[in-house]
Amino acid sequence: MSAGEALIRGGIGLIRRGNSFLIRRRPAGTIYAGYWEFPGGKLEGDETPAEATARECLEETGLTIVVGRQRRVVTHRYPHGLVELTFHDCETEDPAAEPDPATGFLWVPIDQLASLTFPEANEPILEELAREHRETIR
Numbered sequence: 001m002s003a004g005e006a007l008i009r010g011g012i013g014l015i016r017r018g019n020s021f022l023i024r025r026r027p028a029g030t031i032y033a034g035y036w037e038f039p040g041g042k043l044e045g046d047e048t049p050a051e052a053t054a055r056e057c058l059e060e061t062g063l064t065i066v067v068g069r070q071r072r073v074v075t076h077r078y079p080h081g082l083v084e085l086t087f088h089d090c091e092t093e094d095p096a097a098e099p100d101p102a103t104g105f106l107w108v109p110i111d112q113l114a115s116l117t118f119p120e121a122n123e124p125i126l127e128e129l130a131r132e133h134r135e136t137i138r
Helices: 049-061 120-137
Strands: 007-017 020-025 040-042 065-078 081-092 106-109
Touching: 007 049, 007 065, 040 049, 049 065, 049 081, 065 120, 081 120
Parallel strands: 007 081
Antiparallel strands: 007 020, 007 040, 020 106, 065 081
16 A cells, blocks of 8 residues: 555445355446446444444345354455445345345346456456355265
């Protein structure tokens, strides 16, 4: 990290239901528009990554989630800055809850995630999820 460069910290929710995860295409007018993403976003104030994950997931999907274990922290340099993303395993508080259709979030089977384009910082997580899935179906 160069002098004066701010680290952008974020909390990301890997919201799982069965063998599917909640994802959406990034909206037009945003960085990486058209790429797929898990819900989450920047930490505010003195929030922990878990607190930011819960808040951002509620704001983005309309769903109250239970933030589980911290899966991994990924640091990645994008053209717009250095990011540190903390990924948490999550589930919806209400097992039958569905995201507001207006949010664009969809349940996508884990075996389809590899065919979608996500921002680069997601690659280690996508590989890990795919590996775990392969091991469970053996």
